[in-house]
Amino acid sequence: MKKLLLSITLSMPLFLAAAAADTIVPLKAQGDQFVDESGREHRLWGVNSVSFYPDHRQAEKVAENFARLGINCVRPHHMLRRSTDWNPDMVGGGLLRYENDSTTPDDEAYDRFFYYTNELRKRGIYLLLSVGDSRLYLPGDVKILDGGEEDNAQWQKSIEELNSRHWKASHDVKKLLPLVDERAARLYETYVDRLMGTVNPYSKKRFADDPQVLTVELLNEFSLEYAIICKNKLPEYQEKRFLAAWAEFAASRGVEPGNIYELRDPKAIQVRGEFLRMLEKRFIDRMTAKLRSLGYKGAILYSNLWRGEKASLLAAENNGSVEDHAYVDPRIGKLKNFVYEKAASKIAGKPYILGEFNISEYGSGMESQKKKRTLLPLEVAAYGSLHNWSGVVWFAWCHGGKAVGEDGWAVDPGRKANLGSMVNDEMMLDHMRTTSLIFRNQL
DSSP: OHHHHHHHHHHHHHHHHHHHHHSOOOOEEETEEEEOHHHHHEEEEEEESOOOOOOHHHHHHHHHHHHHHOOOOOEEEOOOOOOOTTTSSSSSSSOOOOOOOOOOOOOOHHHHHHHHHHHHHHHHHEEEEESOOOOOOGGGGGSSSSOOOOHHHHHHHHHHHHHHHHHHHHHHHHHHHHHHOOHHHHHHHHHHHHHHHHTTTTSBBBBTTTTTEEEEEESSSSSSSHHTTTTTOOOOOHHHHHHHOOOOHHTTOOOOOOTTSSSSHHHHHHHHHHHHHHHHHHHHHHHHHHHHHTTTTTTOOOOOOOOOOOHHHHHHHHHHSSSEOOOOOOOOTTTTTHHHHHGGOOHHHHHHEEEEEEESSSTTTTHHHHHTTTTTHHHHHHHHHHHHHHEEEEEEEEESSSSSSSSSSSSSSSSSSSSSSSGGHHHHHHHHHHHHHHHHHHH
């Protein structure tokens, strides 16, 4: 026991260095890890904070608590979701007001977000940012591009139709939109300009210049080919243009376009893959150019989740780092455990992060899984180290601010499983600091 305690004690300076610092150590993706200027590897142990815009005092306490738990990275998630259900005291529930359009920022939300991220910065906590998670489009967005009276009206009608769908039927279509619709792509660029190009009044830095931002993700949990195979159809305005572009591309390759959603001919399926890959690559290049024009030098990733070999190849050729998500059975002893299943998405020569990780929400033996959930932090710390993963980011610290008190801890803590609000789950939090020590220091 004394030897074990000595081992942990000797490792403490490395673990605490970032937490004690008032500045961020610049890191870059190099090989399979993020490294500093001396070449030393820095592994990430973090949490997702979902649509979370704490007031200033609360932000200070949350950042302090994160540092004490060994957390050195945060993945802000659903920043563009209209989340008044999670944040009922806010106009739009996120960084946008969503009153007449999706371009008007919520100044209070931005102020809170900038203060919160600067408090994280003071404690050496990095950010994994996304510029494309859960945004909403509104008919008023038509002004981003004047196509004439008839075109403008048709586009507005298409957005109204899209927003009338059940969220499950519109979720992937909204992610698909900027790959095929010029107005949607311009709205993306407008948001990137504001998020990455605005000087944070507290850090005095733009996110584009700040090494606190370790990665920027373009789209969360998305693959265009997967979306089309699952028959996610666009509104009529965009659908006509999408199918016309497909027909032209198919003709150039000598195949009949058929029904793009239900192709059977192997040659046509191959050409469809080339067409969809072309659209994805065009979007990646456009957004990468935008981020680089603002001065951002860090890792850019298109999306996450393993959606087949084509998606993996796209990531290998374009991503600065690789991210996957995993909601898993914590019970040890099964061949197809999360390590086995995630092996497909690890790409040699790129940092690999589980950007969302926790027990599964569905499946067999859920009560048994919940009771054994504290196996999971130790499992991922050990197996993640063995397989040379770069980071583990737990899902999720909170959804909005209702569960978080002024002291940064839970309003209603307990010992029950809480996938969407880990701040409540003291049984999991018992082990966060210890397993962070193991993973970040490769013990």
